[in-house]
Amino acid sequence: MTRSLKTPKGWLHARRKMANRLLWVGAILATLIALVPLLMILTYLVVHGLPSLNLAFFTHLPKPVGEVGGGMANAIAGTLELIGLACLLGLPLGIMSGIFLSEFGNNRTGGIIRFLADVLASVPSIVIGIFVYTIVVLPMKHFSALAGGIALGIMMIPTVMRTTEEIVRLVPQSLRQSSLSLGVTQFRTTFSVVLLAARAGVITGVLLAIARIAGETAPLLFTAFGNRFWSYQLNQPIASLPKQIYNYAIAPYDDWHAQAWTGALVLVSLILILSVAARYATRGRYRIVR
């Protein structure tokens, strides 16, 4: 006797349908709940931060206690300078080691290096700050932008290394072989062809690494330290957005609280712009050219 293909009726089937539906509803509910903190943060940022957002915020220095107004111009500039310094350290080291790992790292040594990079990536940022304090700030005998840049640069290295490695790995062997068979050296093949093919992905990795370090505060606490005035010299303490936000947030002045919210809004916007730019760079497919 053949079995019918019609949908079965009966309580067993009804129970299965109910379980299916519950799971669905549960999953959707969990997702919505997970989004709540993010949406609340964004709402608070906009509601509290927007009122004090004006041109003065981007162009004026912090005013002394008691005086109303002022801005975070030095902190914004400071964050940008620290990012620049971090890139000077983190980008060459990260990209070159990423290339090394993907081209020559298919062995035990490569495995060890990858493991160490992952460990470095999970070191708490304050520990990195203390480390840089010991090796840079103490010998120099003062806090400095250089120390802050080094701390952030160290944090960038594992991220850039791993994303560069993965993206370079995706470049097909056929491209490398075509270049080698033209009588081009391994070195030029790697840099003029493979890296070129991988550039969109590498840029994305860099932008994401920058987005990550832009908001770091702990490593800057004992390295860049913070500064109430304009400063750009490498051997002087420098202001940064996260530090300034912290200073203002714990102060007892309402005016400063409002500015802290605005600072937070600006910081999150900066990170958002970087992340969107990273997505834009790899729009469509992952931009590895065949």
Add this chain to the structure above:
Amino acid sequence: MPPVIMTVEDLDFYYGKKQVLFKVNIPIRERQITALIGPSGCGKSTFLRTLNRMNDVIEDTHYAGQILLEGEDILSSDIDVVALRQRVGMVFQRPTPFPMSIFDNVAFGPRINGLARGSALTELVERSLQRAALFDEVKDLLHQSAQALSGGQQQRLCIARVLAVEPEIVLMDEPCSALDPISTARIEELMIELKQEYTIVIVTHNMQQAARVSDETGFFLSGELIEFDSSKQMFTDPHDKRTEDYITGRFG
């Protein structure tokens, strides 16, 4: 019969412990097309890759025997592999345009090796594109991305790229197997033109193609060269029974 430009003598090739080529002896004659045929896995592509030492990029391989290019053994360890690959170029099965403009693709090799600069470079690129029968189609598009070309055009671009470094021998590893019949026909025509200036060695799965374009053909089976003869002879009256079986389609 044209003079021999490259002689393969008693070539053995090993992937690790596994031997895949057994005492291969082949003369490659100047300015003609030598085809290598045989069933899948018979070692013909591996053999082709030893001619420009491309197998060196694979780990744990070694050779025995010698390959003489104008008197020098190219398998010896004091050969500059980079210089060898300029003289013995290769076109692969799948077209692989670099992520740059058409012009930069063709100019890549000469630029890196310092062969030409400025207006001499432009002339070299044009000449190479013309020799690859691609110039007319792309002359107004030279600075556009090479990715935008069709499959057949990309393969001709790869040929132009190889010609730009001015090799003596051009190796082709199943150059048409990823292309449609019309592009295939154009590239076959191209090969016949190219042999006036270059020596061509082509590996092909397509026996009819070998019969159409080549002057001499070698039949490989399980790493051995079974027969090597003029193409006319090979495809009408082969000496070895295995060759005859393969050509008539009894296997492979």
